[in-house]
Amino acid sequence: MSTPQPNYLEDYIESLVSRGVKVSTRKQYLSDLKKFLIWMKVYKGDIELGTLKTLNDNDIEAYISYLSDIGYSDATFRRLLSVLNRFLKHFNIYSPILQDKPKERPLRPLNEDDFISDDEMSKLLKSMRKPSKSEARNHLIERNLAIVCLVRYYGLTPKDITSIRMNAVNFFQHTIQIDSNRSPLIITLQDEHLEYIRDYWNSIDKEIRPRYQSNDPLFVAFFNLTFRFRFNYDTGMPQPLSIRGIQEMIKDEVKLAKLRKISAKHLRNSCILDCLSNAVSINNVLTYFRLSDQFSIRRYQEYLSNNKNNTH
Incomplete structure (x- = not known):
């Protein structure tokens, strides 16, 4: 932009x-x-x-x-x-x-409000799978589920997600490559999460669908009035979903699920906490989440130390 x-x-x-x-x-x-x-x-x-x-x-x-x-x-x-x-x-x-x-x-030390609990996540996903009164939103159930799962279970940021191109997606190997300033990150998707992405992708009209193995964006903006995904005819490719679009979608889905204010940051925080809870090495956590140094995860370690019986 x-x-x-x-x-x-x-x-x-x-x-x-x-x-x-x-x-x-x-x-x-x-x-x-x-x-x-x-x-x-x-x-x-x-x-x-x-x-x-x-x-x-x-x-x-x-x-x-x-x-x-x-x-x-x-x-x-x-x-x-x-x-x-x-x-x-x-x-x-x-x-x-x-x-x-x-x-x-x-x-500021982290507290439980900085994460999404397992119960909250379960309620959110259950709500997201249900059709609502909004016809536009119902067109996007699989897309929205895919995005929320990418943040919560793989620790991707909204910026990561908007940058994913079709040539980074491998439906056969269940992988997505995330480019960063360091070496590329390759994530392997669970079957359920891959199906969300595949179903969303197939839901787009073929003439404007992101082309497999191309530079087209995976996640596409949606025009609520016409119930169609946006296509930029100047660039000859679908219009990518914006960071703000992802943030607003999460905000709306959280509200629909009648939960407290929860953002992408809460979801990613929980993913980081999961890795540390499962004894993933500090260096691997730093590399995977593209964190700058050990100070970046000190608060998570302190939270774990102070809440040894707490699970998310």
């Missing part, structure tokens, strides 16, 4: 130049702030300076939730919010949340 660079962002970067900030640091700031503007364009509808200045605590909390669901490491999470805090202060926009949240991330 491409978002034009507004003049006020260029002015801010120029102010960093005048203060002698290193080129590498300026490039990092620019990259981090572009992530925020992409979110702002989707969430607020535009990236005008006037809109920026109207952001409130609820908006900032929504952005923080968005970053959490993507699954960034603690270090990246803190950096993104710290850069945003400096950026907003430049325009005399002050957010107590932004000042406190980066400090909270590495320090």
